[in-house]
Amino acid sequence: MKYLLIFLLVLVIFVISVTLGAHNDQVVSFNYLIAQGDYRVSTLLAALFGAGFVLGWIICGLFYLRTRIALGRAERKIKRLELQLEQPAEPAAQPVVSKE
DSSP, X not given: OHHHXXXXXXXXXXXXXXXXXXXXXXXXXXXXXSOEEEEEHHHHHHHHHHHHHHHHHHXXXXXXXXXXXXXXXXXXXXHHHHHHHHSOOXXXXXXXXXXX
């Protein structure tokens, strides 16, 4: 339910951004490292918003994946230690004391 609400919020923000951007037909010159292009402001904003959104999800996904891998390793270590505790301990050798 929580994820559905977050998705709807992002969708509403995106729709509002596109709607407001569609009324702005001004053409701007956008310089990037390789070349230069003339784009409408609405198209440029939508493309950059989309690219930032995708990049943010990729970065969050990588952190999530790293955390899940660390959790899996910790759970395996805990299970291994629990198995060691369940095994009966070897009785310690009794020292031989001679009575003289």
